[in-house]
Amino acid sequence: MSWNDGGGGGWGGSGGGPWGRRPSGGGGREFEELVRNMQKKGRRFLPGGFGGIRGILIILVVLVAVWLASGIYRVDTNEQGVEVVFGRWVNTTTPGLDYNWPAPVGQVFTPTVTEIQQFTIGTTPNQSLMLTGDENIIDVKFVVKWKIDDAGKFLFNISDPEGTTRNVAESAMRQAIGRTPLATALAEGRAEVEQKTLELMQAMLDEYGAGVEIRQVELQSVDPPAAVIDAFRDVQAARADQERSINEAQAYQNQIVPVARGDAQRMLQEAEAYKEQVINTAEGDAARFMSVYNEYVLAEDVTERRIYLETMETVLRDMEKIVIDTGAMDGGGVVPYLPLDQLRRSSDQEG
Numbered sequence: 001m002s003w004n005d006g007g008g009g010g011w012g013g014s015g016g017g018p019w020g021r022r023p024s025g026g027g028g029r030e031f032e033e034l035v036r037n038m039q040k041k042g043r044r045f046l047p048g049g050f051g052g053i054r055g056i057l058i059i060l061v062v063l064v065a066v067w068l069a070s071g072i073y074r075v076d077t078n079e080q081g082v083e084v085v086f087g088r089w090v091n092t093t094t095p096g097l098d099y100n101w102p103a104p105v106g107q108v109f110t111p112t113v114t115e116i117q118q119f120t121i122g123t124t125p126n127q128s129l130m131l132t133g134d135e136n137i138i139d140v141k142f143v144v145k146w147k148i149d150d151a152g153k154f155l156f157n158i159s160d161p162e163g164t165t166r167n168v169a170e171s172a173m174r175q176a177i178g179r180t181p182l183a184t185a186l187a188e189g190r191a192e193v194e195q196k197t198l199e200l201m202q203a204m205l206d207e208y209g210a211g212v213e214i215r216q217v218e219l220q221s222v223d224p225p226a227a228v229i230d231a232f233r234d235v236q237a238a239r240a241d242q243e244r245s246i247n248e249a250q251a252y253q254n255q256i257v258p259v260a261r262g263d264a265q266r267m268l269q270e271a272e273a274y275k276e277q278v279i280n281t282a283e284g285d286a287a288r289f290m291s292v293y294n295e296y297v298l299a300e301d302v303t304e305r306r307i308y309l310e311t312m313e314t315v316l317r318d319m320e321k322i323v324i325d326t327g328a329m330d331g332g333g334v335v336p337y338l339p340l341d342q343l344r345r346s347s348d349q350e351g
Helices: 027-043 052-069 151-156 161-178 182-186 190-208 226-298 300-316 340-350
Strands: 072-075 081-085 088-093 096-099 106-109 117-121 129-131 137-148 212-223
Touching: 081 151, 088 151, 117 161, 129 161, 137 161, 137 182, 137 190, 161 190, 161 212, 182 190, 182 212, 190 212, 226 300
Parallel strands: none
Antiparallel strands: 072 096, 081 088, 081 106, 117 137, 129 137, 137 212
8 A cells, every 4th residue: 555545645646745736837936926925924023034044944944843743643442543654554553642754754544443344145146055064055144243453454464355354254154064064054053153154264364464353153044055945845844753753752762661660670679579588488487397396306295296286276277176075975976065166257247
C-alpha cells in the first residue's frame, strides 16, 4: 500500500504539496504578489519589517510547526491505529491520542476492530456440495462470524482479507466434513463439525498472519443433495424403524433378564437350603443312631425292649385296636375298653 493512498495525499496528489496547490502557468507573478502582500502584513507585527532572510525563516518555522502538529491523531475505542511511514507499516496503536509523521511522509489508518462481521458459504452448488468421511455427498450451508484482531496485519499482510477468510472457511469446512461420517454430520455431530471448522480456520489464518479472529461457525443446513433427498428420507425412515426395533428388543431384554436372574438366584438359595437341611438331618440321624448304639452296647436287653416298644407305639398310634385277653375265656377273650381315641377325634370334628 502506497503512502500517497487514502486521506493523507502525497506530493504528486491533487493537493500538490502540504501547503497548497502548486503554481502553474502564470502562477509565477501570482506567487510574487503573494510574497509582497505577506511582507506588508508582516511589517505590522514584526519589528524591522518582514523582508529578508529573517522573515522567510520565521515563516518556514511556523509552517513546519503547523505541519508537524498535523501529525497528532485520535483513535476511538472501537478502532486501532495503523501508522505508515513512506508507505511502510511501522506500528499499531491502541485507542487514545497518538502521533505519526504527517502527510506526505506518514499516514494513519483507523479501521474498526470491534464490529462482528459475517458471511455465508454454501449459497451455490460449487460451495455447498462436500464429501463426507464415508464417501457420501452432502449439501452444507454455514455462516462465519469474524472480526479484525490486528489491524496492521489485516491491512498489510494479505491483499484481500475478506476473500481469503472466505476461501479458508470453505477449505476448513470441507476438511472437517471429510473427517465425519454422513449420519454423524446430519445428527449429533453438528456441534463437533462447527468446532473443528473454527479451529482449522483460526490456525490457517494465524499462519497467514491475516489479523482475523473467528468468533463463530454456525451450520445453517446439512442435507443430502436435492436429487437424492427422497431416497435418503426412505433410508432414514428404515433406520428409524430399525432403531426402534432394537430399542424395543433391548427393553424386553432388560425386563426378562433380571427376572430370570432372580429366579435362578432363588433356586440356588433353595437348593442350598435343602442341602443344609439334608445334611443336618443326616447328621442328626447318625448322631441319634450312635447314641442308641452306645446304649445298646451297655444294656442290650433293655435297649432292645425300649426300641421294640417305641416302634410298636409308632406303628399302632393311629390304628383301631382290639384287646384280647386269653385268660378271660368266659367273655370270649374280648376285653372291653373305652375308645378314647375315637372320642377325641369326634370332639375335634365337632369343634
